[in-house]
Amino acid sequence: xxxxxxxxxxxxxxxxxxxxxxxxxxxxxxxxxxxxxxxxxxxxxxxxxxxxxxxxxxxxxxxxxxxxxxxxxxxxxxxxxx
Amino acid sequence: xxxxxxxxxxxxxxxxxxxxxxxxxxxxxxxxxxxxxxxxxxxxxxxxxxxxxxxxxxxxxxxxxxxxxxxxxxxxxxxxxxxxxxxxxxxxxxxxxxxxxxxxxxxxxxxxxxxxxxxxxxxxxxxxxxxxxxxxxxxxxxxxxxxxxxxxxxxxxxxxxxxxxxxxxxxxxxxxxxxxxxxxxxxxxxxxxxxxxxxxxxxxxxxxxxxxxxxxxxxxxxxxxxxxxxxxxxxxxxxxxxxxxxxxxxxxxxxxxxxxxxxxxxxxxxxxxxxxxxxxxxxxxxxxxxxxxxxxxxxxxxxxxxxxxxxxxxxxxxxxxxxxxxxxxxxxxxxxxxxxxxxxxxxxxxxxxxxxxxxxxxxxxxxxxxxxxxxxx
Numbered sequence: 001x002x003x004x005x006x007x008x009x010x011x012x013x014x015x016x017x018x019x020x021x022x023x024x025x026x027x028x029x030x031x032x033x034x035x036x037x038x039x040x041x042x043x044x045x046x047x048x049x050x051x052x053x054x055x056x057x058x059x060x061x062x063x064x065x066x067x068x069x070x071x072x073x074x075x076x077x078x079x080x081x082x
Numbered sequence: 083x084x085x086x087x088x089x090x091x092x093x094x095x096x097x098x099x100x101x102x103x104x105x106x107x108x109x110x111x112x113x114x115x116x117x118x119x120x121x122x123x124x125x126x127x128x129x130x131x132x133x134x135x136x137x138x139x140x141x142x143x144x145x146x147x148x149x150x151x152x153x154x155x156x157x158x159x160x161x162x163x164x165x166x167x168x169x170x171x172x173x174x175x176x177x178x179x180x181x182x183x184x185x186x187x188x189x190x191x192x193x194x195x196x197x198x199x200x201x202x203x204x205x206x207x208x209x210x211x212x213x214x215x216x217x218x219x220x221x222x223x224x225x226x227x228x229x230x231x232x233x234x235x236x237x238x239x240x241x242x243x244x245x246x247x248x249x250x251x252x253x254x255x256x257x258x259x260x261x262x263x264x265x266x267x268x269x270x271x272x273x274x275x276x277x278x279x280x281x282x283x284x285x286x287x288x289x290x291x292x293x294x295x296x297x298x299x300x301x302x303x304x305x306x307x308x309x310x311x312x313x314x315x316x317x318x319x320x321x322x323x324x325x326x327x328x329x330x331x332x333x334x335x336x337x338x339x340x341x342x343x344x345x346x347x348x349x350x351x352x353x354x355x356x357x358x359x360x361x362x363x364x365x366x367x368x369x370x371x372x373x374x375x376x377x378x379x380x381x382x383x384x385x386x387x388x389x390x391x392x393x394x395x396x397x398x399x400x401x402x403x404x405x406x407x408x409x410x411x412x413x414x415x416x417x418x419x420x421x422x423x424x425x426x427x428x429x430x431x432x433x434x435x436x437x438x439x440x441x442x443x444x445x446x447x448x449x450x451x452x453x454x455x456x457x458x459x
Contacts, residue, residue: 002084004325004331005331006324006345006346006347006350008331008332009331009332009333009346009350010332010333011335011342011346011349011350011353011354012346012347012349013349013353015349018243020414038380038383038385038386039384039385039386040347040348040382040386041348041387043384044347044348044386045344045345045346045347046346046347046348046349047347054127060349062349064098064100064376065372066098066100066372066376067098067099067100067101068098068099068100068101068103068371069098069099069100074348074386079386079387
């Protein structure tokens with residue numbers, strides 16, 4: 001059986017873990033606290049591949065129909081049940 | 083603003099990638115020099131600022147109206163047949179409700195399978211289409227009967243090529259039975275003596291045994307789009323299909339939002355919500371701007387999982403007690419809040435409308451905070 005790499009899928013945009021310094025810059029730019037960012041669960045398949053920790057900020061580079069490319073940020077959390 | 087101030091302000095604006103590309107395209111076409119390009123770019127930036135929503139604009143209301151007005155024109159309770167082979171696909175209003183309510187079970191799950199280049203030909207496509215349909219013992223045999231005197235189950239086979247496969251899968255799934263082949267019959271005999279009831283139960287279990295194919299997929303339809311072959315399936319099992327050698331794992335996708343969320347993550351789920359909602363609206367000839375759908379899918383995936391729009395999702399998770407009470411289940415929310423001694427900080431829109439205060443939206447969103455220097459001396 002072949003190895004499946006979901007990060008290559010066209011529906012999965014690029015996820016990048018931000019360094020502490022960049023993380024502060026992002027929070028400063030948008031003038032928000034960490035918990036105000038959109039979230040991503042630690043059990044998310046892409047996060048498992050990236051090996052991110054709780055509290056890391058993930059930069060997501062989305063393909064956008066209107067802007068061409070757009071940036072989005074999510075903070076890794078424990079995840080919640082619906 | 084003086085002109086000098088204005089231009090330096092424009093320098094700080096970051097245009098989206100698409101606009102930068104288009105500016106470059108125009109520059110090449112019109113052969114603009116450096117100062118002309120700068121002038122042009124500044125004008126684009128000015129227009130871009132004008133087109134942007136201002137802080138405090140109630141975009142949610144605009145989205146709600148822009149999506150729900152066209153939705154009133156949608157066909158109710160209808161199904162759509164993809165191709166002549168008849169793969170039934172939910173569409174129209176039921177599908178739109180299904181997407182926004184984030185229903186756990188999709189009514190008509192469907193996959194779109196793309197094949198790798200080396201397998202992309204008519205012969206292979208048919209073979210793959212046949213091989214992924216889930217087949218149980220039930221689908222492959224002619225007759226099944228109980229022999230009570232011998233305490234065995236007899237299975238009559240039509241297609242002799244499949245005999246070994248069936249025998250193998252029964253042997254794998256049941257440990258306490260002996261399986262023999264007699265001319266055109268398979269005889270299953272339990273190792274221990276069983277009563278009639280238990281034998282009947284065993285028969286049902288044998289019938290439901292998986293032989294080959296992919297679980298969950300009940301039918302396939304081969305389609306040609308452009309210059310490649312595409313497989314549509316009824317039923318969905320993204321993980322197993324993506325792991326198949328012949329499948330292009332970069333493009334193959336399902337319409338089941340929760341399955342995408344589980345296997346490809348929350349960002350892919352956002353994309354699939356957008357794609358499916360837009361497709362459902364466009365199928366009906368409704369032209370809804372993609373930005374509205376973007377906002378909805380962003381809100382649905384904000385917390386890292388999929389929340390529905392409604393009582394148990396986005397609306398139920400609002401912080402204000404009064405807003406929740408005004409929406410649905412009034413008594414439940416009010417009682418819960420009073421028992422727990424909750425406080426409503428009146429930060430949202432609805433609760434301020436109820437009380438008759440200025441709503442925190444538009445110009446009402448901003449307060450003036452003055453910093454007085456402490457009087458010395």
